[in-house]
Amino acid sequence: MIPEFRTALVDFIHREAKPADKYGHQPRLYELTRQIGKSLEYDDDVVFAAVWLHDLGVFVGHRPEDPSELARWDHVSYICRQAPGILNRIGFPNEKIAAVLDAIREHQPQDEPTSLEATILRDADILEQLGAIGILRTVSKVGRDTRFQTFTHAIKTLQKHLDTLPAKIRLQSTKDLALPRISELRSFLEAVRSEAGENLF
Incomplete structure (x- = not known):
């Protein structure tokens, strides 16, 4: 049975993803994490939440529209500020939120992941x-x-x-x-x- 928070998170990102093509990245990325982690032991709830939330700050309506502001925009810091409230509202396990934030902070190629969950997300994002x-x-x-x-x-x-x-x-x-x-x-x-x-x- 799929936890309700997963459905709620997918629905939230589906509504927020603008332009519309931004949405496809999340389901593809999650499928890649499953392929990458098939033989590994990790917290899939953490990876799932990080996958679906990590790019919220690049969506229209969440990022600045002014080109000069956009050039300086830190979308990772933005989602790390927004994620706890979003995750609490949808009933995500509170004790896992810190791990989700860590995975998001460490998901870009230049980052040094400190957990297996962050490593899986970062590797999948590189594949994309x-x-x-x-x-x-x-x-x-x-x-x-x-x-x-x-x-x-x-x-x-x-x-x-x-x-x-x-x-x-x-x-x-x-x-x-x-x-x-x-x-x-x-x-x-x-x-x-x-x-x-x-x-x-």
């Missing part, structure tokens, strides 16, 4: 930045995100992901899942260079 999904998520932001004014900006970001993210993966199960994604991203970037040459804008 590789392969076909990583390409879709990045290229879809061209023209609507201040970081991606042109295709060239998107390609530079994807190349940086390919060059740096695989080495940051911690768990062997994640490394195995990453192999085809790395290959897909490398092939895509090679195809872009072949087709566009010096004329990609």
Whole structure:
């Protein structure tokens, strides 16, 4: 039986995720955490809550709209302030909230995770930045995100992901899942260079 807080959390994020394509990241990410953690012992409630809440601060309505403010925006600090109230309202176990906050604080590639739950979330989030999904998520932001004014900006970001993210993966199960994604991203970037040459804008 699915705990009520899980359904409530999914419903909350489904309502808040704007633009609408922001919603897909959460269910995909949770499925990746399950694949990564299949043979590991960890608190799935903590991972579930961290997965569904970690990006609240990047949704329209939660982030600043002014470009200069957005450039300085710390979405992790925002959700860490908001999460305890949200989790309490939906009946999430109070004794697990601190672990959820730790996982969210440590989920980005540059972070050093201090728990298995944070490591699983961080590894899964790295996977989402590789392969076909990583390409879709990045290229879809061209023209609507201040970081991606042109295709060239998107390609530079994807190349940086390919060059740096695989080495940051911690768990062997994640490394195995990453192999085809790395290959897909490398092939895509090679195809872009072949087709566009010096004329990609």
